[in-house]
Amino acid sequence: MTDSSSEAEKKRLLLSMLVPFLLVAFMWLTLAAGWLFEANLHFLGIYPGKASSLTGIITSPFIHSGARHLFNNTIPLFILGTALFYFYTQVSFRVLLWVTLLTGLAVWLTGRPAWHIGASGVVYGLASFLFVSGIIRRHIPLMALSLLVAFVYGEMVWGIFPGFRIDISWESHMLGAAAGVILAIWFRAEGPQKPVPFYEKEEEEEVPGDEENEAGATDQEN
Numbered sequence: 001m002t003d004s005s006s007e008a009e010k011k012r013l014l015l016s017m018l019v020p021f022l023l024v025a026f027m028w029l030t031l032a033a034g035w036l037f038e039a040n041l042h043f044l045g046i047y048p049g050k051a052s053s054l055t056g057i058i059t060s061p062f063i064h065s066g067a068r069h070l071f072n073n074t075i076p077l078f079i080l081g082t083a084l085f086y087f088y089t090q091v092s093f094r095v096l097l098w099v100t101l102l103t104g105l106a107v108w109l110t111g112r113p114a115w116h117i118g119a120s121g122v123v124y125g126l127a128s129f130l131f132v133s134g135i136i137r138r139h140i141p142l143m144a145l146s147l148l149v150a151f152v153y154g155e156m157v158w159g160i161f162p163g164f165r166i167d168i169s170w171e172s173h174m175l176g177a178a179a180g181v182i183l184a185i186w187f188r189a190e191g192p193q194k195p196v197p198f199y200e201k202e203e204e205e206e207v208p209g210d211e212e213n214e215a216g217a218t219d220q221e222n
Contacts, residue, residue, distance in 0.1 A: 012086065013082075013086060015085070016082050016083075016085035016086035016089075017078075017082050017085075018085075019081065019085055019092075019093075019096075020077060020078045020080075020081030020082050020085070021078065023077065023081065023119075024074050024077060024078050026062060027061075027062050027064065027070055027073075027074070027119065028070065028074075030062045030063065030064075031064055031066075031067065031070055041063050042063065042115045042117060043115075044056060044059040044060065044062070044063045044117075045059070045060040045063050045115040045116055045117035046060045046104060046107050046108050046111065046115070046116040046117075047113070047114070047115055047116070048107060048108050048109065048110065048111035048112065048113060048114075048116070049108070049109075049113070053108070054108065056104065056108070056116075056117075057100070057101060057104030057105055057108060058100065058101075058104065060104060060116060060117050060118070061100060061104075061118065061119040061121070061122050062119070063117040063118065064117060064118050064119075065117065065118070069118060070118075072120075073118060073119045073120055073123055076123045076127070076153060076156075077119055077122065077123050077126075079152075080123060080126040080127055080130060080149070080153075081096070081126060083126075083130055083145060083149075084096065084126055084129070084130065087130075087141070087142060087145060087191075087192060088133070088187075088191045088192065089191070090190055090191045091187045091190050091191045094187070095126075095129055095183050095187065096122075096126075098179070098183055099121075099122055099125035099126060099129065099176065099179050099180060099183060100121075100122055100125075102125075102175075102179035102182070102183075103121040103122065103124075103125055103172060103175050103176040103179045104121070106171075106175040106178075106179070107121065107169070107171050107172050107175055110171065110175070111169070111171040111172075112171065114169075116169040116171065116172055117169075118169065118172070120159070120168070120169070120172055120173055120176070121169070121172030121173060121175065121176035122176060123156075123176070124156065124159070124160070124172070124173045124174075124176035124177040124180065125176035125177065125179045125180040125183075126180060127149055127153050127156060127177070127180065128176070128177040128178075128179075128180030128181050128184070129180035129181070129183050129184045130145060130146065130149050130180075131146045131149045131150055131180075131184075132146075132180065132181050132184035132185070133146070133184040133187070133188070133191075134146030134147075134149075136184060136185065136188050137188065137191075137192065137193060137194055138194045139192055139193065139194045139195070142192060156173070159173040160173045160174035160177055161174075
């Protein structure tokens with residue numbers, strides 16, 4: 001790898017970290033503001049069926065019950081978000097937006113009557129999107145990423161089942177994971193694709209030449 005290409009990759013990686021970093025930073029600032037002003041920000045979450053909490057579809061991922069809750073979401077959100085923006089640059093913003101909207105709306109429609117807060121639904125959505133997308137696209141680097149996500153975050157699957165922990169929104173986890181699968185299928189034709197094998201490329205290049213030769217031979221016979 002040349003110096004210029006190495007620098008380009010470093011720049012691409014840093015840019016991929018920017019949005020996840022800003023999101024996480026804003027979450028910590030929100031938590032700090034709640035502490036500073038001694039404000040309970042749960043009203044910015046989602047309360048299923050309550051019309052006034054519809055705004056929580058957007059705001060709930062930024063609200064956490066405490067530092068431990070936010071810390072548990074910070075690392076996976078930053079890592080999975082960086083992977084999304086690095087490997088799926090063309091669709092990254094749309095995937096992030098739709099994961100948030102679909103998860104939040106589904107929780108508002110079907111969740112149990114309680115305040116649902118935190119970014120874990122988005123985390124589950126990103127994890128399932130990255131896992132399923134790599135398999136669907138059959139692109140070796142993306143499949144390797146899928147296996148890495150499964151290896152590192154595979155234990156998260158238990159969080160989608162009711163009763164695993166009474167203090168978590170398992171609905172957000174389950175619905176976020178479902179949203180990620182839907183989006184992986186929806187955007188399967190966009191972004192990085194499985195490379196065309198070199199022998200297929202050679203065949204495609206040879207076909208026009210063969211047609212010209214056949215046409216020339218026909219002209220000569222006529």
